[in-house]
Amino acid sequence: MNKTTLYTLKSLYRDDFRVTGYEFGSGKKSVCIVGSSRGNEVQQLYCCSQLIRKFRQLEAEGRIAAGHKILVLPSINPCSMNIQKRFWPTDNTDINRMFPGYCLGETTQRIADGVFREISEYQFGIQFTSFYMPGDFVPHVRLMDEGFSCPETARQFGLPYVVIRRVRPYDTATLNYNWQVWDTQAFSLYTTSTARIDPNSAGQAVLAVMNFLSRQDIIKYTVPGGLRSRVVNDADLISIRTAKSGIFVPMVKAGDTVEAGQPLANILEPYEGDILETLYAPLPMTAFFVHNEPLTYADTAVIKLIES
Amino acid sequence: MIKKVASVGLPVDEVLEIRKNRILPERHGGSGKRISIVTGIHGDELEGQYVCFELQRRLEGHRECLEGIVDIYPAVNPLGIDSITRGIPAFDLDMNRLFPGNIDGSMTEYVAARIIEDLAGSDCVLDxxxxxxxxxxxxxxxxxxxxxxILVPLAEAANVDFIWVHGASTVLESTLAYSLNNIGTPTLVVEMGVGMRITQEYGNQLVDGIFHLMKKLGIWSGEAAPVRKPIISRNPEDVCYLNAGVSGLFVPVAEHGARLGRDALIGRIVDPLCGKVLDEVRAPEDGMLFTIREYPIVVEGSLMGRLLKKEVCGYE
Incomplete structure (x- = not known):
């Protein structure tokens, strides 16, 4: 293992901002794994830490295939993590909306540029990331519908679902999108949680990465019985929306299978406790995303269902 | 006439309302044209608040000269303005990346779609x-x-100092202005002053321009002050960006708007802990300092100013 500082930025009063990378193996740039890019992505950081622990063991045992280099960046934004702020401390910009970056630009453009120079040209790019809405997901892998990341390759993670996302204008400045522009096959991994550690889904994500690398012959690792991922488009998810604002009381959690007509959540009047609305499953499906904040707004997709 | 543009119930005993004031001509007929003044997409930008007030104050003085409709939307992100938040609070979303919105979408997408629906068909929108x-x-x-x-001739009537024609960017396709221009509603994006403050001089200048623009569009038949001739830049090379080379405290020397010679001192980046000057910021070319850093703490890369090259400004 080679621990290196990939990017540094001096601060006036705080410690230097450092992006740290962990290299395993040597040879061609085979896979790069990026953890948290936002200050609240603790689960994403944790997943990388567990992968680093695993790769260290594999390397010591000679189980990283010759000619392959693996690079892991547990966090590209420790500065925000340390003050528990999602975006960049001084100007609230999102590093994951600054790629490929610009070396003469503003601070987060420079960070994106400095990081991207180190993590581009890999064959595969894997990013642990999070959704802008608060909620829990069924662990899955996402890829953009533009570029050349292939759903069949994404199936090698062995997660229950591969979701193909239609590119929106704001996606074009994300790491995932730009990796692909520069010929890296990019995959975003979503685990159950973001701001808290869920060891089970983190374990599932670590195993998924190990599966993938093993099937690509980058590591030697015994893969348990393979799960055949279902490939879906994000448009195929069924959104269960609130009609009312109020207190959100879920009756299912991410991953639960639900019957047609099953109550999924209640929305309560916040002062008097009356049920304003009950949300029901229209079809027998699986709860793919469940809102996890106690309050909700009207017209909000608090639950997303997917074919089981 | 106060009208509701969008309304959404919030979780605890509050309704979010986006409102506008529609000012109609006193008499029937008129040109039937409409100008819309929109501001407050970013909750920490308040210069437009004064413009909305001052425009109405002046209109009231000569309502008989109004020949068309003036719609004023002073706060399209009221939660942001109320909480001194740039984006939409609770979502941490930049509202100007949500357009054209979705009438069947989430609360934020719905509000964005209703705003577009309401503004569509205006003869000119100022954001x-x-x-x-x-x-x-x-x-x-x-x-x-x-x-x-379509937009440069309108912008030339708006009494601004500078018109900056910039390149297309995919990310900007989610803005209010792009979305409206894309459906044929001419929309000008005004930038002036600084966040969280009001610069009355700039506000008054723009209000003069709005009257001139209204006159050009046939919405106003009264007096309108002559407007200044703006500098127009169409070439990305016209503008020099001044980014901080080091982190520190930026202490400006040059005045905002100053015409500087090459190598003129714009400011210093200093270290208050050690009492040392860390870097000097100098003009890379002859030009006009049209943007200057207001917030003094800078991190490496922070934008401290922009310089418009002398040959574009056209001054001696």
Missing amino acids: IHASNIYLTEIPQIRINELHQD
């Missing part, structure tokens, strides 16, 4: 911004090169 809390800008209009043929 007034105030830079941000970090930078001060001279009054200027920014135009996507895709729409410059």
Whole structure:
């Protein structure tokens, strides 16, 4: 293992901002794994830490295939993590909306540029990331519908679902999108949680990465019985929306299978406790995303269902 | 006439309402044209608040001269303005990345879609911004090169100092201005002043321009002060960006709007802990300092100013 500082930025009063990378193996740039890019992505950081622990063991045992280099960046934004702020401390910009970056630009453009120079040209790019809405997901892998990341390759993670996302204008400045522009096959991994550690889904994500690398012959690792991922488009998810604002009381959690007509959540009047609305499953499906904040707004997709 | 543009119930005993004031001509007929003044997409940008007030104050004095409709939307992100938040609070979303919205979408997408629906068909929309809390800008209009043929003639009537025609960017396709221009509603993006403050001089200048623009569009038949001739930049090379080379405290020396010679001192980046000057910021070319850093703490890369090259400004 080679621990290196990939990017540094001096601060006036705080410690230097450092992006740290962990290299395993040597040879061609085979896979790069990026953890948290936002200050609240603790689960994403944790997943990388567990992968680093695993790769260290594999390397010591000679189980990283010759000619392959693996690079892991547990966090590209420790500065925000340390003050528990999602975006960049001084100007609230999102590093994951600054790629490929610009070396003469503003601070987060420079960070994106400095990081991207180190993590581009890999064959595969894997990013642990999070959704802008608060909620829990069924662990899955996402890829953009533009570029050349292939759903069949994404199936090698062995997660229950591969979701193909239609590119929106704001996606074009994300790491995932730009990796692909520069010929890296990019995959975003979503685990159950973001701001808290869920060891089970983190374990599932670590195993998924190990599966993938093993099937690509980058590591030697015994893969348990393979799960055949279902490939879906994000448009195929069924959104269960609130009609009312109020207190959100879920009756299912991410991953639960639900019957047609099953109550999924209640929305309560916040002062008097009356049920304003009950949300029901229209079809027998699986709860793919469940809102996890106690309050909700009207017209909000608090639950997303997917074919089981 | 106060009208509701969008309304959404919030979780605890509050309704979010986006409102506008529609000002109609006193007599029937008129040109039937409509100008819409929009501001407050970013909750920390308040320069447009004064413009909305001052425009109405002047209109009231000569309502008989109003020949068309003036719609004023002072706060399209009221939660942001109320909480001194740039984006939409609770979602941490930049509202100007949500357009054209979705009438069947989430609360934020629905509100964005209702705003577009309400503004569509205006003969001209002014979307007034105030830079941000970090930078001060001279009054200027920014135009996507895709729409410059229609928008530059309108912008020239708006009494701004500078018209900046910039390149197309995929990310900017989610803005209010792009979305409206894309459906044929001419929309000008005004940037002036600084976040969280009001610069009355700039506000008054823009209000003069709005009256001139209304006159050009047949919405106003009264007096309108002559407007200044703006500098127009269409070439990305016209503008020099001044980014901090080190982190520190920026202490400006040059005045905002100053015409500087090459190598003139713009400011210093200093270290208050050690009492040392860390770096000097100098003009890379002859030109006009149209943007200057307002918020003094800088991190490496922070924008401290922008310089418009002398040959574009046309001064001696």
